[in-house]
Amino acid sequence: MKYGFIKVASATPKIRVADCKTNTINIIEQIKEAHKNGASLVVFPELCVTGYTCSDLFYQRVLLNAAEKSVEEVLKKTADLDIISIVGVPVAIESALYNCAAVIYKGDILGIVPKVNIPNYSEFYEVRHYTSGKNLYDEISYAGVETIISDNLVFCCDKMRDFSFGVEVCEDLWVAASPSVEHAKHGATIICNPSTSDDVIGKAQYRRDLVKMQSGKLCCAYIYSDSGFGESTTDMVFSGQNIISENASLLAESKRFTTGIIYADIDVQKLSAERRKTNTFTKSDDNNFTSVYFDMPIKQTKLSREFSRTPFIPSNKSDLDARCEEIITMQATGLATRLAHTGIQNAVLGLSGGLDSTLALIVCVHAFDMLDIDRKNIHTVTMPCFGTTKRTKSNAQLLAEAYGVSFEDINITKAVRQHFADINHDESVTNITYENSQARERTQILMDLSNKYNGLVIGTGDLSELALGWATYNGDHMSMYAVNVSIPKTLVRYLTAYEAQHSEGVLKTVLLDVLDTPVSPELLPPDKNGEIAQKTEDVVGPYELHDFFLYYLVRFGFEPNKIYYLAKRSFAGKYDNATIKKWLTTFVRRFFTQQFKRSCLPDGPKVGSVTLSPRSDWRMPSDACVNLWLENLEED
Template sequence: DLDRLVAERRRSTTWTRAGDAPEATTVEFSFEGVLAKEPVLRDACDIDRVFPRAPFVPADHGDLAERCETILGLQTAGLKTRLAHTGTKAAVIGLSGGLDSTLALLVTARAFDALGLPRTGITAVSMPGFGTTHRTKSNAESLARDLGVSFREVSIHAAVEQHFKDIEHDPAVQDVTYENSQARERTQILMDLANQTGGFVIGTGDLSELALGWATYNGDHMSMYAVNASVPKTLVRHLVRYAADVFGGRIAEVLLDILDTPVSPELLPPTGDGEIAQKTEDLVGPYELHDYFLYYLLRFGFEPGKIYRMALKSFEGVYDAKTVHTWLRTFYRRFFAQQFKRSCLPDGPKVGSVTLSPRGDWRMPSDASSRLWLAQIDALNPVD
């Protein structure tokens, strides 16, 4: 895989150019004219190698458990360092009953334990709004109680309704204003509670959401330390499942139910039977596909056409060509359009080889054009 070799040599500062080492030999070669002589090269879509569907997740279960412990340790070490450096003995987390905030709370509890601080210094805040369901609200409270952290419930209904009146927004119009007003109200509550307690807000958003821009600017996008910023959604699930195995008992039951809950920002009213109506993967696509695209784009710099062919092979029998093509285009469109949110991210630990931190591995102007990439995707034939 020449693209991969080039990417690895570009990343590795220990690679020596042939001209700098007398023992190295340069061998020139070319594929020009080869096809006319004999069918050595096959069609680009005819590949045997199958790339892992979940490149962020080890395939071996034993390795997975070890990797999960390592990642949790790195997240914990990063937060522990920040707490110690600032002399902070309190933290505030918006606990929704979803995967990301659950992982953030687990990491924060470990950090407080490592510092010898009481877990009561952690305030988990449930902020029910127009889309909050009984299931997520109950799981959030149960998890907080079982972990021994402080728990508060602050409804955002009245504040957001007043805000709608102030800006003259009709609450019957459930558009982006309707949704983002709730996210920003929650962030205001968390920031002010952090001031009250002398602590700071722990961010919960993950790497996959940052790639897609699936966060409200200056809403859940903002915090004082983002512990999940370099953990993709597919890996978040395994970290929470690993934690369930470690804890066992009542905490494991709650964690497993959180794992079974559809991923949702819960900003739109529930269905008539009280179930989640707004499911993230129905709107932006399956996270397993987006994490696949993200990994091979950032880790090796593969072009969309190559990633598309790889995905067809990796997800054969799971997603058809049209589905892969549709979400690949969505991924690239959103990835370019949402860079402005990544340009002003809060600090967070790097726990793997892929990160989108503007202070780390990723440099990208917010107005970078996606035209060339989208043109390549549009030229693909999803029927093939």
């Protein structure tokens, strides 16, 4: 449960219809197994104590009494276990019979939730036996304990309020106005569904999509537990298709026509953060709900869930190719729209031979092709100075020639030296003045060329650089349209590789060499072999770490100590803990102190869920204090 992770389980026991003793033994065994494997919550199928297909046997007091005794047995045998069990059972109250889910914890029943929507169509005939639990609220004695039966219950952990759940039963999911909507609007981050859903051709995919969609609509985790082997096959077959989904993502699914338990790690803090961020997710004004609190100790969840080192990159190769195509098209569409709107048919681009400017050129080419504008109207400029290497300068020219765009070579060394003389700076002192004077001279040339050619200056800086403030203010920080503004450095590499994959000849060769070139601003002199000496990642840290930090800090608002915990797991074997913490500290500090650069960014297209534009997704005061975040990183 620490850091908001809750290990949950969906279980399908083997049952025998109307054999409550056997079913109870199997249920208890699976509760103990789930507990042994670290689960804090386990959900069982609808009416699993008796079997769903008992039909008119549900009129028999013998069966109902046996079911109640079975729940007593579950209470007794699991009283010392820190796990909540949700078990399907029929409950009779006076003249009515309800299809219910009993929520069991530490020898007590926290509450009983009745099914609201009782199907009476096709193969279903539940109205014959069951009464709807809609708006039911009663205090009852059941299985030897005093409890509440109501469809309007939300169960909340005292020590972690983000861990809260609601229960709806089978058909309740399939209707237009599912009870889970109100449960979620009353704070439930997890919805549990004890179900018995028969199988017909094509239903499995629909069921899976339905669970995923409900979890996405409600920004919740959804645990669906389905009946399987042992239910009567007189008229139906049950496959035990258990599904666990989180915010539209499928986390776990059982193999159909089997029994057993599936597990998943739910991040309830992430779900709560998503809801807070989405202001259309509003709290319900229905006051008929009751919150039931339980006291569960906060413990470290042994995670089986993996966290990709590259959260901005799809892991599936076919998904990655489709994503790259989509992103480049979005970037190009943004630029093409700006060009069409302004009536401008020229672009000016500083081409260094590095990754970012290469991607910017790729986007320009795609945009000009969209508008059927001559590529010669893309004016690329290389501006060598003290740190420029033969490799990058050569690649810049080769790229321009391969794409058929205009190319100029403007050496800025004399201009920068004149500037040094003007401000009385000693050239032998290679400090920040030495570096930024070059960056600003290059931007001045680009801006002046834009006037000369009546073109837009295309920005090349990426999202990772913006997060770290790794840009010269009013230098490469400035442009007229920044096409890479929401592309993190790790993704820049994949997009360029995608372009190389779909190129041939000289273009492919040079793109591959750009990918192999160290990331550098080339503002300091090369080494004695003429190779790049100034490597960005030696100064600010590995971009793959910073992109990981950025994703979880901005996308989900995670605390630094949680990001550190995840990074240690994800990068184990590549970076030691001290290295990860060092660069996370650097990231957090720079992220705060460099906000002033992001507060005056030029326009650029949003293409992903993380962006730092001050006009859309990220508004932050430039003088915000970083201390709380640095202190949090030191907390256990």
